[in-house]
Amino acid sequence: MSTRVTKLCVLISGNGSNLQAIIDAVQAGRLNAQITGVISNRPNAYGLERAREAGIEAVCLDHMEYDDRASYDEALKSQINAFGADCVVLAGFMRILTPEFVDSFTGKLVNIHPSLLPKYKGLNTHQRAIDNGDKEHGVSVHFVTPELDGGPVIIQSRVPVFEEDTPSDLAERVQEQERRIYPLVLSWFSAGRLSMRNNKAVLDEQELPESGYAND
């Protein structure tokens, strides 16, 4: 019996280190999936180069070329469907998606967010953690819902915050964890172990707690 390979379409906006971790996991046989395509909303995203070097089709849908969010999301949905996707993977994708777009991919849309949700939804999370004098920070992988960074958490990983940390020091520490946990979550999805039901993340038929699967 042939085992169908899970199709991933990855959305980026920048450097693409999470994309690279996913590419590396596929190539190393740690993630049984095919990356069908990479889409960036920014033309200068280095992640587009990473995809092409890996032989993966990569396109830029520049959001500046669209009149409004709805028309952009329509084009984005068409491109994703052209590539094919069992899972749409936001990997540093910096556009807020319309409810209509999100609802058309319910349960098939995941995001990696650089904070311990529900703390610090939105942008500039590392600076905010430092400004607040937090002693720990981290990263969350969650299903995407219309509520910005409010979807059910799948996994979180914590890192310490040191007195002398700059936002980039903290980002580097967080991104080490990102590169570790995102391929892990996608391997769960590809194995059919992970789903979203009743707005909850479910792993191996067990509802995950609000902070997801503990993985410090």
Ligand SMILES: Nc1nc2c(c(=O)[nH]1)N[C@@H](CN(C=O)c1ccc(C(=O)N[C@@H](CCC(=O)O)C(=O)O)cc1)CN2
């Ligand atoms: N409907 C949803 N859309 C998106 C979600 C989500 O959970 N629900 N997650 C974000 C990812 N994200 C943080 O993890 C995030 C991305 C972008 C923004 C934002 O404010 N974007 C601005 C533009 C900012 C820029 O270009 O630098 C905007 O879209 O106007 C906040 C959080 C992805 N989308």
Ligand SMILES: NCC(=O)N[C@@H]1O[C@H](COP(=O)([O-])[O-])[C@@H](O)[C@H]1O
């Ligand atoms: N709100 C979304 C957000 O800030 N996402 C963050 O952008 C970075 C992208 O890095 P990458 O392009 O090297 O993967 C990652 O740290 C990711 O958590």
